[in-house]
Amino acid sequence: MSQPHDRVYNFSAGPSTLPVSVLETAQSEILNYRGTGMGVMEMSHRSAPFEAILQEAKANLTKLLGIPENYKILFLQGGASTQFAMLPMSYLHNGAVGRYVLTGTWGKKAVESAAIYGSTEVVFDGKAANYNDIPSENIEARPGAAYLHFTSNETIQGVRFPGEPKWQDPLVCDMSSDILSRPVDVSRYQMIYAGAQKNMGPAGVALVIMSDEMLAKSADGLAPMFDYKVQAENDSLYNTPPTWAIYICGLVYKHLVDTGGLAAAQDRNERKAKLLYDAIDHSHGFYKGHAVKSARSTMNVTFTLGSDDLTKKFIKEAESQRMDGLKGHRSVGGVRASIYNAFPEEGCAALADLMRDFAARNG
Numbered sequence: 001m002s003q004p005h006d007r008v009y010n011f012s013a014g015p016s017t018l019p020v021s022v023l024e025t026a027q028s029e030i031l032n033y034r035g036t037g038m039g040v041m042e043m044s045h046r047s048a049p050f051e052a053i054l055q056e057a058k059a060n061l062t063k064l065l066g067i068p069e070n071y072k073i074l075f076l077q078g079g080a081s082t083q084f085a086m087l088p089m090s091y092l093h094n095g096a097v098g099r100y101v102l103t104g105t106w107g108k109k110a111v112e113s114a115a116i117y118g119s120t121e122v123v124f125d126g127k128a129a130n131y132n133d134i135p136s137e138n139i140e141a142r143p144g145a146a147y148l149h150f151t152s153n154e155t156i157q158g159v160r161f162p163g164e165p166k167w168q169d170p171l172v173c174d175m176s177s178d179i180l181s182r183p184v185d186v187s188r189y190q191m192i193y194a195g196a197q198k199n200m201g202p203a204g205v206a207l208v209i210m211s212d213e214m215l216a217k218s219a220d221g222l223a224p225m226f227d228y229k230v231q232a233e234n235d236s237l238y239n240t241p242p243t244w245a246i247y248i249c250g251l252v253y254k255h256l257v258d259t260g261g262l263a264a265a266q267d268r269n270e271r272k273a274k275l276l277y278d279a280i281d282h283s284h285g286f287y288k289g290h291a292v293k294s295a296r297s298t299m300n301v302t303f304t305l306g307s308d309d310l311t312k313k314f315i316k317e318a319e320s321q322r323m324d325g326l327k328g329h330r331s332v333g334g335v336r337a338s339i340y341n342a343f344p345e346e347g348c349a350a351l352a353d354l355m356r357d358f359a360a361r362n363g
């Protein structure tokens with residue numbers, strides 16, 4: 001079945017597919033945003049229409065995630081990777097320790113960046129098992145811990161936490177690759193952050209949701225762009241923010257609200273992921289999932305085939321059927337199907353069909 005606008009099934013890990021209706025709205029407003037006579041890209045970030053775009057985006061995000069009143073929402077630049085630095089810069093002062101749970105590549109990058117600024121402690125490292133699982137033991141709180149950082153979904157390995165961990169240290173979570181894919185209890189976290197380019201919008205903006213308590217503890221004397229307090233006091237408008245990216249994120253939030261919120265998104269995502277995991281599990285070992293079953297991601301489905309040649313052949317056949325972006329990251333190999341919120345269920349069904357058919361012909 002062909003897709004609207006002759007689009008492919010885009011399995012890219014990010015930037016990744018966005019809802020067609022959002023892109024159509026953006027297209028229809030690109031030259032003249034709602035009678036203003038100009039497009040959002042051309043509009044002052046201090047104008048009334050942009051101010052309304054920003055406030056509506058925050059209101060819809062608050063509705064989706066149930067963000068409590070004592071939290072701030074910030075739209076910052078430099079992607080999620082800048083948060084790998086801004087967080088330790090702000091909190092690892094006076095001997096405070098940043099604790100890190102490593103369940104994949106991104107958590108590792110986060111702690112490497114933090115170690116430049118202060119004391120860090122790795123409390124779990126899944127490296128020995130090539131990052132295929134999350135910690136099974138409780139992680140005891142540590143006095144003097146500024147925060148305990150983890151990655152809710154490791155994009156490269158396809159390993160995710162099935163729910164909020166029960167740990168008692170102040171929780172900071174990199175939710176870049178599964179934010180808005182399911183409901184979360186924001187009050188369990190001191191800070192959540194995410195690059196936009198998977199579930200929210202275009203690259204170029206990172207979302208930070210931070211408690212007032214955490215905000216108050218951030219270091220003084222940082223350059224204003226790296227100072228959470230300055231960003232919060234200026235409502236993300238200390239300098240020129242990525243206005244276009246914020247606008248698209250706002251359209252995506254509205255679209256999610258209009259399509260039943262995060263519980264409905266979770267249902268769709270679980271159905272989509274099940275199509276692919278069933279194809280893996282019923283393949284008699286032709287496909288091998290990377291993650292252990294209890295830590296399987298609903299966003300990035302990772303699996304390997306028997307050889308590099310078979311993998312290449314599989315990806316080539318998928319491309320000939322208009323399925324794009326399936327090559328796994330080199331550290332895991334094989335195939336990675338990224339199926340974020342906006343990825344259509346029919347695309348998962350099409351890939352599962354190909355997986356069964358390909359195994360039957362090559363097994």
Ligand code: PMP
Pocket residue numbers: 014078079080081082106151153154155156174175176177195196
């Ligand atoms: N964290 C996770 C979980 C990611 O998947 C990524 C990007 N793929 C990043 C952080 C880095 O994001 P950015 O490119 O926005 O800096």
